[in-house]
Amino acid sequence: MLSYQAGAVLLGPRQIGKTTLARDIADSRDAVYLDLEREDHRAVMADARQYLLSKQGKLVVLDEVQMMPGIFKELRGVIDQNRRDGFREGQFLLLGSASSTLLRQTQEGLTGRVAYLELSPILTTELTDDLTQEQLWLRGGFPDSLLAGSDRTSLQLRSDFIRSYLERDMPLLGINVPMVRMRRFWTMLAHLQGEFLNARKLAEALEVEGKTVRRYIDILVDLMLVRRLQPWTGNVGKRLVKSPKIYVRDSGILHALLGIGNIEDLLSHPVVGRSWEGFVIDHVAAVIPPLAGLYFYRSNSQAGLDLVVDFTSGERWGIEIKRSASARPKSGFYTACDDIKATRRIMVHSGDEDFPLKGDTEALSLRSLVEQVGALS
Numbered sequence: 001m002l003s004y005q006a007g008a009v010l011l012g013p014r015q016i017g018k019t020t021l022a023r024d025i026a027d028s029r030d031a032v033y034l035d036l037e038r039e040d041h042r043a044v045m046a047d048a049r050q051y052l053l054s055k056q057g058k059l060v061v062l063d064e065v066q067m068m069p070g071i072f073k074e075l076r077g078v079i080d081q082n083r084r085d086g087f088r089e090g091q092f093l094l095l096g097s098a099s100s101t102l103l104r105q106t107q108e109g110l111t112g113r114v115a116y117l118e119l120s121p122i123l124t125t126e127l128t129d130d131l132t133q134e135q136l137w138l139r140g141g142f143p144d145s146l147l148a149g150s151d152r153t154s155l156q157l158r159s160d161f162i163r164s165y166l167e168r169d170m171p172l173l174g175i176n177v178p179m180v181r182m183r184r185f186w187t188m189l190a191h192l193q194g195e196f197l198n199a200r201k202l203a204e205a206l207e208v209e210g211k212t213v214r215r216y217i218d219i220l221v222d223l224m225l226v227r228r229l230q231p232w233t234g235n236v237g238k239r240l241v242k243s244p245k246i247y248v249r250d251s252g253i254l255h256a257l258l259g260i261g262n263i264e265d266l267l268s269h270p271v272v273g274r275s276w277e278g279f280v281i282d283h284v285a286a287v288i289p290p291l292a293g294l295y296f297y298r299s300n301s302q303a304g305l306d307l308v309v310d311f312t313s314g315e316r317w318g319i320e321i322k323r324s325a326s327a328r329p330k331s332g333f334y335t336a337c338d339d340i341k342a343t344r345r346i347m348v349h350s351g352d353e354d355f356p357l358k359g360d361t362e363a364l365s366l367r368s369l370v371e372q373v374g375a376l377s
Contacts (some may be wrong), residue, residue, distance in 0.1 A: 031059035036067040048074040065096040120286035131316035140252015190257035194274035196243040232295035232308045236339045241298040247278040276323045287374035303335035316340035325351035
């Protein structure tokens with residue numbers, strides 16, 4: 001990553017634990033770590049240009065970089081000076097809350113000098129022997145939440161994260177929405193996990209205009225907290241559903257919003273199937289190639305696919321998401337695969353085994369699916 005020709009790399013993580021990551025990177029190299037939330041660390045940057053030039057040849061890690069938006073103009077000159085002196089790449093590692101505001105600031109100040117990398121949550125393929133996929137699903141991919149000593153502690157961490165994001169992070173990013181209203185809206189979306197977006201009904205429930213609901217969704221999508229999954233709209237000669245589906249991206253945050261604290265409560269909750277669906281979609285989204293497309297498919301005759309993956313190679317995978325390995329796709333799945341001319345037909349489940357189904361359909365574990373999609377990246 002750091003050998004990339006850019007002078008700086010911006011990580012846009014959406015998970016608790018990025019500070020630990022930054023410190024680990026700094027400790028592994030002759031590097032300098034600054035947490036720009038800390039007043040003493042900001043103080044050493046009073047003359048940012050001079051300070052950063054004094055660290056020439058070292059990796060400088062700037063955490064919570066959104067706390068000093070003016071730093072990007074200074075970085076531009078420092079990167080150019082370092083390049084003239086022969087230090088062309090991997091000069092800075094920037095970490096901050098993902099948002100269009102932060103991206104715009106870097107684009108304005110560091111065009112041609114920065115590479116972007118979104119950190120995905122922990123995936124099922126990364127679990128150690130003492131962690132289960134079920135725990136990952138319940139607690140989500142935030143490291144501190146997943147590794148907490150108990151489900152109760154994990155839930156408290158995620159609840160605190162939600163509160164601090166609403167009370168502190170959003171205002172810092174210039175998002176001026178009443179905290180109570182945004183919390184209510186975010187929770188409403190959690191209850192509607194995996195359903196078609198109906199902005200009118202949401203607006204009525206919140207007693208706001210439809211355009212306000214769309215703005216709130218844009219904010220949560222922009223912050224990588226919510227996924228707006230678009231429908232596949234190829235020409236198949238059928239009337240297709242055109243409304244997007246909405247998912248809270250991290251399953252642990254979803255469960256915290258709904259007050260689900262343990263696996264027993266999750267398995268008995270009405271959201272369980274759609275929670276698993278979002279969990280699978282988030283895994284696939286984390287490993288697909290950069291230019292691949294991710295969609296769902298639904299015709300007005302109810303033929304549908306939970307996920308369509310369009311690869312630039314011309315491959316198109318039709319995917320049905322089931323929690324149980326004993327479940328089987330319904331006829332609408334096979335019709336939908338025919339409609340979109342799927343090159344692979346897959347049912348992904350929560351078990352560990354891969355096995356064939358009828359009609360050239362494969363049943364894959366989530367781990368296998370992630371590995372096979374990732375192999376094409």
